[in-house]
Amino acid sequence: xxxxxxxxxxxxxxxxxxxxxxxxxxxxxxxxxxxxxxxxxxxxxxxxxxxxxxxxxxxxxxxxxxxxxxxxxxxxxxxxxxxxxxxxxxxxxxxxxxxxxxxxxxxxxxxxxxxxxxxxxxxxxxxxxxxxxxxxxxxxxxxxxxxxxxxxxxxxxxxxxxxxxxxxxxxxxxxxxxxxxxxxxxxxxxxxxxxxxxxxxxxxxxxxxxxxxxxxxxxxxxxxxxxxxxxxxxxxxxxxxxxxxxxxxxxxxxxxxxxxxxxxxxxxxxxxxxxxxxxxxxxxxxxxxxxxxxxxxxxxxxxxxxxxxxxxxxxxxxxxxxxxxxxxxxxxxxxxxxxxxxxxxxxxxxxxxxxxxxxxxxxxxxxxxxxxxxxxxxxxxxxxxxxxxxxxxxxxxxxxxxxxxxxxxxxxxxxxxxxxxxxxxxxxxxxxxxxxxxxxxxxxxxxxxxxxxxxxxxxxxxxxxxxxxxxxxxxxxxxxxxxxxxxxxxxxxxxxxxxxxxxxxxxxxxxxxxxxxxxxxxxxxxxxxxxxxxxxxxxxxxxxxxxxxxxxxxxxxxxxxxxxxxxxxxxxxxxxxxxxxxxxxxxxxxxxxxxxxxxxxxxxxxxxxxxxxxxxxxxxxxxxxxxxxxxxxxxxxxxxxxxxxxxxxxxxxxxxxxxxxxxxxxxxxxxxxxxxxxxxxxxxxxxxxxxxxxxxxxxxxxx
Amino acid sequence: xxxxxxxxxxxxxxxxxxxxxxxxxxxxxxxxxxxxxxxxxxxxxxxxxxxxxxxxxxxxxxxxxxxxxxxxxxxxxxxxxxxxxxxxxxxxxxxxxxxxxxxxxxxxxxxxxxxxxxxxxxxxxxxxxxxxxxxxxxxxxxxxxxxxxxxxxxxxxxxxxxxxxxxxxxxxxxxxxxxxxxx
Numbered sequence: 001x002x003x004x005x006x007x008x009x010x011x012x013x014x015x016x017x018x019x020x021x022x023x024x025x026x027x028x029x030x031x032x033x034x035x036x037x038x039x040x041x042x043x044x045x046x047x048x049x050x051x052x053x054x055x056x057x058x059x060x061x062x063x064x065x066x067x068x069x070x071x072x073x074x075x076x077x078x079x080x081x082x083x084x085x086x087x088x089x090x091x092x093x094x095x096x097x098x099x100x101x102x103x104x105x106x107x108x109x110x111x112x113x114x115x116x117x118x119x120x121x122x123x124x125x126x127x128x129x130x131x132x133x134x135x136x137x138x139x140x141x142x143x144x145x146x147x148x149x150x151x152x153x154x155x156x157x158x159x160x161x162x163x164x165x166x167x168x169x170x171x172x173x174x175x176x177x178x179x180x181x182x183x184x185x186x187x188x189x190x191x192x193x194x195x196x197x198x199x200x201x202x203x204x205x206x207x208x209x210x211x212x213x214x215x216x217x218x219x220x221x222x223x224x225x226x227x228x229x230x231x232x233x234x235x236x237x238x239x240x241x242x243x244x245x246x247x248x249x250x251x252x253x254x255x256x257x258x259x260x261x262x263x264x265x266x267x268x269x270x271x272x273x274x275x276x277x278x279x280x281x282x283x284x285x286x287x288x289x290x291x292x293x294x295x296x297x298x299x300x301x302x303x304x305x306x307x308x309x310x311x312x313x314x315x316x317x318x319x320x321x322x323x324x325x326x327x328x329x330x331x332x333x334x335x336x337x338x339x340x341x342x343x344x345x346x347x348x349x350x351x352x353x354x355x356x357x358x359x360x361x362x363x364x365x366x367x368x369x370x371x372x373x374x375x376x377x378x379x380x381x382x383x384x385x386x387x388x389x390x391x392x393x394x395x396x397x398x399x400x401x402x403x404x405x406x407x408x409x410x411x412x413x414x415x416x417x418x419x420x421x422x423x424x425x426x427x428x429x430x431x432x433x434x435x436x437x438x439x440x441x442x443x444x445x446x447x448x449x450x451x452x453x454x455x456x457x458x459x460x461x462x463x464x465x466x467x468x469x470x471x472x473x474x475x476x477x478x479x480x481x482x483x484x485x486x487x488x489x490x491x492x493x494x495x496x497x498x499x500x501x502x503x504x505x506x507x508x509x510x511x512x513x514x515x516x517x518x519x520x521x522x523x524x525x526x527x528x529x530x531x532x533x534x535x536x537x538x539x540x541x542x543x544x545x546x547x548x549x550x551x552x553x554x555x556x557x558x559x560x561x562x563x564x565x566x567x568x569x570x571x572x573x574x575x576x577x578x579x580x581x582x583x584x585x586x587x588x589x590x591x592x593x594x595x596x597x598x599x600x601x602x603x604x605x606x607x608x609x610x611x612x613x614x615x616x617x618x619x620x621x622x623x624x625x626x627x628x629x630x631x632x633x634x635x636x637x638x639x640x641x642x643x644x645x646x647x648x649x650x651x652x653x654x655x656x657x658x659x660x661x662x663x664x665x666x667x668x669x670x671x672x673x674x675x676x677x678x679x680x681x682x683x684x685x686x687x688x689x690x691x692x693x694x695x696x697x698x699x700x701x702x703x
Numbered sequence: 704x705x706x707x708x709x710x711x712x713x714x715x716x717x718x719x720x721x722x723x724x725x726x727x728x729x730x731x732x733x734x735x736x737x738x739x740x741x742x743x744x745x746x747x748x749x750x751x752x753x754x755x756x757x758x759x760x761x762x763x764x765x766x767x768x769x770x771x772x773x774x775x776x777x778x779x780x781x782x783x784x785x786x787x788x789x790x791x792x793x794x795x796x797x798x799x800x801x802x803x804x805x806x807x808x809x810x811x812x813x814x815x816x817x818x819x820x821x822x823x824x825x826x827x828x829x830x831x832x833x834x835x836x837x838x839x840x841x842x843x844x845x846x847x848x849x850x851x852x853x854x855x856x857x858x859x860x861x862x863x864x865x866x867x868x869x870x871x872x873x874x875x876x877x878x879x880x881x882x883x884x885x886x
Binding site: 247268270279281413558561 | 712713715717718719720721722723724725726727728731732734735738739741742743745746749750756757758760761764765767768769771772802805806814815816843844845846848852853854855878
């Protein structure tokens with residue numbers, strides 16, 4: 001066989017594009033984060049504009065941070081490292097470009113639709129169906145390009161970084177598609193086919209594994225490439241790579257229910273979620289120690305190389321977050337931590353420390369190489385590191401303190417009575433910590449801006465960038481070399497199928513049983529569906545993102561029950577599409593708020609929460625008294641729900657708008673007799689009040 | 704790290720990255736093993752070993768709460784009248800401003816809830832015991848919250864003392880009377 005070589009060019013242009021997008025969206029994601037942080041410290045930071053209220057902006061922040069900032073960073077790193085690990089240019093420049101521009105368009109679509117209130121209210125999956133379709137299409141483009149490149153490789157075996165990329169691409173596709181099965185009811189509105197506990201389970205299977213397969217596995221892949229490159233040291237242990245990779249991929253997928261401990265989710269699913277989360281501890285740490293021990297003999301670089309500094313800090317935060325995760329999954333710890341800011345602290349240790357710092361390390365590694373120019377200033381990079389680190393620590397400690405404080409206040413009971421029965425007391429106590437958190441965020445952003453300046457100076461003086469040329473073997477015989485796992489590393493297709501099977505097991509075992517809801521709801525239990533007007537109100541509740549501050553799930557815990565009433569049951573939310581259990585209680589639980597207050601109270605509270613609860617931090621919603629309810633659209637909405645099995649009568653479908661108008665009139669008339677102004681019957685406020693008064697009043701609480 | 708650590712170099716090389724094949728750290732393996740064993744036992748216990756379900760746990764906890772709580776406060780008219788002093792009225796005023804004014808207005812003239820400064824009552828006849836009772840138990844279906852869960856006994860008494868002191872003050876701008884007149 002003739003051993004010829006050839007010269008090829010890597011596509012570095014696409015890497016530079018993704019890198020620039022990372023920085024741009026990073027700036028936007030962080031700023032949006034700072035703004036929502038400020039709004040909790042002082043509610044007026046929403047400038048009384050509906051588009052900037054907390055409920056609409058928080059999804060923008062989380063989506064921008066995950067899919068725009070981290071997403072583009074992942075793509076930059078994957079496109080850069082994959083070509084080099086496979087010794088081939090990306091298979092198709094056209095697909096790379098479609099991927100890039102398609103992804104940016106989706107982000108722009110998100111940045112427009114989320115502030116307008118087009119949202120599915122499923123965390124990190126808020127984007128509505130047209131964008132869901134676009135994400136699917138672009139992800140397929142990415143996958144085709146990636147696997148095609150693997151097929152054309154000039155390297156026999158796949159390096160561990162690529163295993164993680166494969167797991168990412170396959171699993172994210174599965175998660176996104178399953179969680180987004182929905183039926184459109186309007187141009188930018190849809191109802192998921194999943195309802196109640198199904199939707200809760202599918203959503204947190206997705207939500208948790210978005211963290212696992214969007215924020216963990218791809219970043220581990222990046223770590224496995226950039227750390228040994230930057231430190232010029234061999235990877236510590238190949239066998240550790242194998243074990244922790246498969247353990248992580250197999251175990252992670254089961255852990256979703258730890259977001260739903262003590263809820264109406266069946267006990268068995270909660271138990272599985274908890275035990276698999278605990279088993280995740282070691283596999284997660286496997287990645288950290290393989291990284292840190294790779295630096296043996298290179299620790300001196302920690303002093304001189306900003307790239308290494310950022311990486312070591314990132315791995316340490318990864319270790320912290322993956323210790324804290326299993327801890328929070330223990331039922332009794334979750335009882336304290338769930339719904340509090342401890343969870344917010346936890347994700348930011350991961351997002352700012354692990355994803356943020358690893359991305360910064362990669363950027364500091366890539367820019368000098370892609371632009372063939374040394375970094376403008378290592379001192380500034382150092383400054384970025386310390387300012388950023390201080391910011392994260394301030395953020396983390398203030399939010400842990402807030403979480404412990406509020407959690408403990410919720411739990412506190414004396415002689416069978418709550419010590420802090422007034423919810424707002426527990427909010428007022430932590431507002432100063434919200435201010436400290438905002439300062440932490442500002443420091444993190446300051447560091448980021450220092451980096452931007454540093455990169456700007458670096459790139460400004462650089463020659464016009466060019467694609468890197470390398471000499472590679474003309475072709476590599478793809479026979480299956482090696483034994484055992486080594487052999488598998490040469491078989492990309494088999495490897496990918498096995499990865500798929502590994503994530504399928506946990507998914508199927510947990511999701512399948514809940515598909516037949518009747519297992520969990522007695523056939524004699526009667527739950528009334530929302531009336532058309534209440535449904536309209538519910539859609540407003542979703543649009544305004546009330547779920548970002550309010551849960552609708554009273555846990556099976558004594559202090560929850562004493563505060564809010566009977567624990568929520570699976571029956572009560574079985575027609576809820578999407579479910580509204582929530583994940584954070586910045587305000588009180590609303591599962592049984594129906595009938596707690598008169599209609600006029602809600603009207604006054606929504607128009608100005610501080611007129612009834614002087615220290616409230618809830619936004620004002622005055623525009624709901626001006627906007628008209630969309631009565632006509634209700635027929636389609638009710639009929640879609642009926643087709644999904646919600647027991648509406650034919651009359652409720654065909655007369656949905658008339659029935660809603662009737663009910664609205666009754667409520668508005670009642671409000672007038674209590675002293676409210678006339679003329680509210682067509683307004684969204686009345687629909688929302690109808691919904692709030694229906695919460696907990698539809699039956700099914702006696703399961 | 705133990706002395707037995709060894710660093711066999713694999714023949715792997717990717718874009719200049721080489722791989723060692725160190726043994727798995729023992730503490731790491733132990734950690735993995737222990738979490739798996741713990742998880743398995745925990746699962747067996749709660750799935751098959753008769754571990755309490757969450758509903759059972761909750762019922763036990765609620766039982767404890769019931770037992771420490773007693774039967775709830777109850778006072779006779781005379782007891783209450785003895786407790787209604789200038790001091791309790793003052794304390795009740797503060798509580799009223801914080802918790803009741805949203806619905807009954809700061810002066811008690813009524814807003815969402817009825818005017819408390821007239822001689823008309825929806826519930827009872829405005830005796831000390833009637834007022835205490837309605838504050839403690841509320842009228843949840845009409846939007847008057849039950850306060851016994853949210854206040855201590857002293858606070859309830861103080862609030863009732865203040866409301867009692869409002870009777871027949873007829874503040875200006877109050878809501879029109881509701882209910883029946885009581886002398």
